[in-house]
Amino acid sequence: MPTDLKQAALDYHANPKPGKIAIEITKPTATQRDLSLAYTPGVAEPVRAIQLDRELAYRYTAKGNLVAVITNGTAVLGLGDTGALAGKPVMEGKVVLFKAFAGIDAFDIEVDTHDPDIFIDTVARIASGFGGINLEDIAAPHCFRIERELRERLDIPVFHDDQHGTAVIISAGLINALRIAGKRIEDARIVCLGAGAAGLASMHLLTTLGARREHILMVDRQGVIRADDQHANEYQRIFAAHTDRHTLAEACVGADVFVGVSGPNLLTAEMLSSMAENPIVFALANPDPEIDPSLALATRSDVIMATGRTDYPNQINNVLGFPYIFRGALDVHARSINDAMLTAAVHALADLAHQPVPDSVLKAYGLDALSFGRDYFIPKPFDPRLIDVVPAAIARAAADSGAARTAPGA
Numbered sequence: 558m559p560t561d562l563k564q565a566a567l568d569y570h571a572n573p574k575p576g577k578i579a580i581e582i583t584k585p586t587a588t589q590r591d592l593s594l595a596y597t598p599g600v601a602e603p604v605r606a607i608q609l610d611r612e613l614a615y616r617y618t619a620k621g622n623l624v625a626v627i628t629n630g631t632a633v634l635g636l637g638d639t640g641a642l643a644g645k646p647v648m649e650g651k652v653v654l655f656k657a658f659a660g661i662d663a664f665d666i667e668v669d670t671h672d673p674d675i676f677i678d679t680v681a682r683i684a685s686g687f688g689g690i691n692l693e694d695i696a697a698p699h700c701f702r703i704e705r706e707l708r709e710r711l712d713i714p715v716f717h718d719d720q721h722g723t724a725v726i727i728s729a730g731l732i733n734a735l736r737i738a739g740k741r742i743e744d745a746r747i748v749c750l751g752a753g754a755a756g757l758a759s760m761h762l763l764t765t766l767g768a769r770r771e772h773i774l775m776v777d778r779q780g781v782i783r784a785d786d787q788h789a790n791e792y793q794r795i796f797a798a799h800t801d802r803h804t805l806a807e808a809c810v811g812a813d814v815f816v817g818v819s820g821p822n823l824l825t826a827e828m829l830s831s832m833a834e835n836p837i838v839f840a841l842a843n844p845d846p847e848i849d850p851s852l853a854l855a856t857r858s859d860v861i862m863a864t865g866r867t868d869y870p871n872q873i874n875n876v877l878g879f880p881y882i883f884r885g886a887l888d889v890h891a892r893s894i895n896d897a898m899l900t901a902a903v904h905a906l907a908d909l910a911h912q913p914v915p916d917s918v919l920k921a922y923g924l925d926a927l928s929f930g931r932d933y934f935i936p937k938p939f940d941p942r943l944i945d946v947v948p949a950a951i952a953r954a955a956a957d958s959g960a961a962r963t964a965p966g967a
């Protein structure tokens with residue numbers, strides 16, 4: 558990162574007030590009567606009502622529009638196990654994005670433990686006051702059990718953003734990138750570097766959209782995850798390949814797609830050169846991608862490229878997902894966020910990239926024109942249509958799949 562951006566980022570977080578969020582009050586609090594309603598004695602009435610019917614928490618408290626962004630700090634961006642407190646700027650960032658893009662109030666909660674059982678128990682015990690739980694930056698493999706057990710224990714959506722948010726955006730981007738490359742998802746040979754939360758969930762969602770498991774090579778620090786592998790965990794073994802390729806370099810030869818959700822500068826120019834024509838490269842590690850886009854473009858003029866960052870074209874980042882997915886889920890008081898809802902989000906996002914781009918988006922990015930193609934195959938985060946299109950698709954899918962408690966606006 559350039560030195561001036563580093564200092565600007567520290568100044569941004571420090572001034573004029575430390576951090577990025579504050580709480581606002583939504584009711585009058587100016588008079589004795591206001592206080593009698595907001596606090597004792599008046600507050601006892603909603604308490605009694607909720608005691609009799611838990612669903613009334615959606616009417617009398619902020620629960621219905623409130624999400625907890627919760628981490629243990631074990632996989633903060635691509636920075637690794639930074640500890641819970643050091644993850645707070647990222648969690649505050651997610652809170653900001655929930656509010657800015659979807660009008661959702663969120664609290665960040667940093668749980669200082671490496672023990673998944675303590676984490677699960679802590680989250681389960683604080684969950685009832687929220688309309689949803691957004692798990693963030695929790696490393697694999699614990700993240701899988703944490704999410705599964707919390708889903709079993711709770712009757713509100715529990716969503717691990719790095720798994721499913723990322724999977725939705727990668728899938729939407731890949732549907733469109735493959736169209737540009739003139740390839741079918743069923744035929745695409747995919748290399749995924751990073752067999753953690755984002756990698757495994759993304760490959761799972763892609764297989765539900767038509768990608769063939771036997772065309773996927775999952776690669777981690779030890780190399781290609783193969784059927785004869787001893788080191789792979791139970792989640793990675795689902796993608797274990799019958800192959801004699803061992804290294805990332807070997808995996809890349811002839812590949813149509815590279816998805817990087819691992820760490821910085823791991824895809825070399827030589828590896829990219831060995832990929833098939835019109836190679837699709839999603840280098841999504843944050844803050845530094847698996848290959849610098851300028852190196853990728855200098856290596857191959859036919860590369861179809863995306864990163865997770867705001868400062869390059871085609872930002873494949875879960876910011877396009879979690880605010881809108883939760884908006885749709887909260888609007889129908891959903892009990893969960895299921896695969897049907899994720900698939901609906903994939904298609905809503907992919908379709909939107911084919912529509913004419915509004916002027917406000919061009920202005921936000923300082924562009925004169927933008928249309929579907931190599932430099933634009935996924936909507937921009939500042940696209941004002943996202944809030945109309947994606948939550949509506951999610952709410953419909955929630956209703957159709959039985960996850961909704963109410964109709965939108967009820």
Ligand SMILES: NC(=O)C1=CN([C@@H]2O[C@H](COP(=O)(O)OP(=O)(O)OC[C@H]3O[C@@H](n4cnc5c(N)ncnc54)[C@H](OP(=O)(O)O)[C@@H]3O)[C@@H](O)[C@H]2O)C=CC1
Pocket residue numbers: 631632633634635636694695696697718719720723750751752753754755756776777778779817818819820823841842843844864865866873874875876
């Ligand atoms: N653009 C986006 O929207 C998103 C991007 N990401 C990025 O994806 C990356 C992974 O995040 P996440 O899945 O949550 O984290 P996890 O910790 O769950 O998984 C990381 C995976 O990457 C592997 N890995 C790390 N470094 C290397 C390396 N040098 N070579 C090969 N494999 C490596 C890890 O292997 P091992 O276990 O052996 O260390 C692990 O399998 C991060 O950089 C994150 O910023 C994540 C979510 C969203």
Ligand SMILES: CC(=O)C(=O)O
Pocket residue numbers: 633634635694718719842843865874875876
């Ligand atoms: C974007 C994001 O959630 C990550 O890099 O972890």
Ligand SMILES: [Mg+2]
Pocket residue numbers: 634693694718719
């Ligand atoms: Mg994350």
